[in-house]
Amino acid sequence: MRSWGPMCSWVPMCSWERRPRRDEGHSKALTLAILLICALLTSTSSAAEPLNVTVEGLVLQPGTYSLPEGARLSDASVAAQVRADAWFLGAALLRRAAIQPQQKLKAGLLFDLQSSRVHWQAEEQAAGVELAGRLLTAVEAMPVTGRVRAQLDPLQQLALSRNGLLQDGDRIAYPPRAERVRVTGAVKADCLLAFDPSLQPVDYLDQCPRHALADPSYVHVVQPDGRTQRRGVALWNREPGNVAVGAVLYVPVDPKHLAADAQGLNDDFVALLATQVAEAGAAGKGLVSESAIAAGAPLLPGVKQGLGASVGTYRGRNPAATGSAATEVAFTDSIGVAADSTVGGATRGDMTPQGEQSVGEYAGG
Known part of the structure; x- marks a missing residue:
């Protein structure tokens, strides 16, 4: 009978017994590496720098607070002790990360207005040139605030879905309640009107004469919290719309009068208005430089x-x-x-x- 014993020295299958030892060593090394990474991540997380958040306006304790990572809006509200007479709908969260996109938005809007002015000059449209100049002045005066929409009513923040995370450098402002509604855009002159909860958008427009180049069918409502709505105001498309105290009504320029490369002017204007700090008090626009x-x-x-x-x-x-x-x-x-x-x-x-x-x-x- 032939013996196969000596051949085991070269038959590969005979060496299979030694492989688990090598694999076991690799598994231990991998486990140790994972544990080391987890330890490093844990130490990095625990050493994270606190968030510096500023709260100002109608609060009992205004100032800059150092809050832990993961802090939410309610943490800032509790720390600053928001006053009961603060205007929550007009409160603003200003965020550094939103500055650059809003700078681009403003630059694009200025370009559209300048293009429109050149277009109207070429068309010898004096009314358009005047309107473009006035809107250019208004936009140039608007600050890039970094405002982002957020729920700033402390009671509403009790719901986790309305209690957003804070970021380092955030600023929260609680202004006094507004008293008026402003109408701007394609109007003969901006109007600051007394607020009346019974009035519809068209009612405010009746008090503020529109420009010859205005769109006769629509108006944009910019609410104090930054929400925007487009509402029909002509006889054929008139629709109801809520206008909160401190809101801004933007009368759009009729698109048929705009240059081909400025068709986004109205939307950009509304978007920039939505980033502004809401109007505060009886006399002013409430904008910060x-x-x-x-x-x-x-x-x-x-x-x-x-x-x-x-x-x-x-x-x-x-x-x-x-x-x-x-x-x-x-x-x-x-x-x-x-x-x-x-x-x-x-x-x-x-x-x-x-x-x-x-x-x-x-x-x-």
Whole structure:
């Protein structure tokens, strides 16, 4: 009988017994590597830097808060103690990540307006040239705020779906309640109208004469929280629409009058309006300058950057300030708006009549 024993030294199958030992070693090494990666990820997560979030406006404790990673809107609301008289619908969340896209939006809108002006000049359309110039001035004055839509009512934030995550550098502003509705766009002149809850969009338009190049069939409603709606206002397409206090009605330019390369003008204009800080108080637009946003100054309508910074400094030192006439006088004098005083280069020239009112409201309303 032939013996096969000696052949096992070269038959591959005979060496199979040794393979589990090598595989077992590889498996252990792989397990150790995975554990090491998990440990590194855990240590990195635990060492994550806190989020710096600023809350200002009608809150009891305005300021910048250091919150842990994963903090939500409600954490900022609780920390700052939002006042009951704050205007939640007009509150704004300003986010750094939204700045660049909005800069592109504004640049594109300015280009469309300039193209339209050239188009109307070529067509010898004087009314169009005038409208384009006025809208260009309005858009150039609009700041790039970084505003993003968010639920800023502390009670609504109790629902997780409405309680978004915060990001480092976020700023939240709670303005006083507005009192008016603004009509802008293709109108003969912007109108600031008294709010009436019984009025429909067309009712406001009846109080603000439209431009000859206006679209007669539609209006865009920009609500204070940034939501936008297009509503029919002609006899053939008229439809109801809610207009909240502080809303902006944008009357579009009739597309048939626009240049071929500017057909997106109306949509871009509405989108930029939706990023603006909602109108606050009886007298103004409630817009903050780009430099003030960059400097972290309070959102005070009609107040320039240097003065806004002084306002913030004073408010931080005097959290108990009230809105009484006597306190407002002391408040404005202390931050350098009296004719014979200055603070940090801020003078009365840095404040419009609208700004004087907004400072008083910021002092405690």
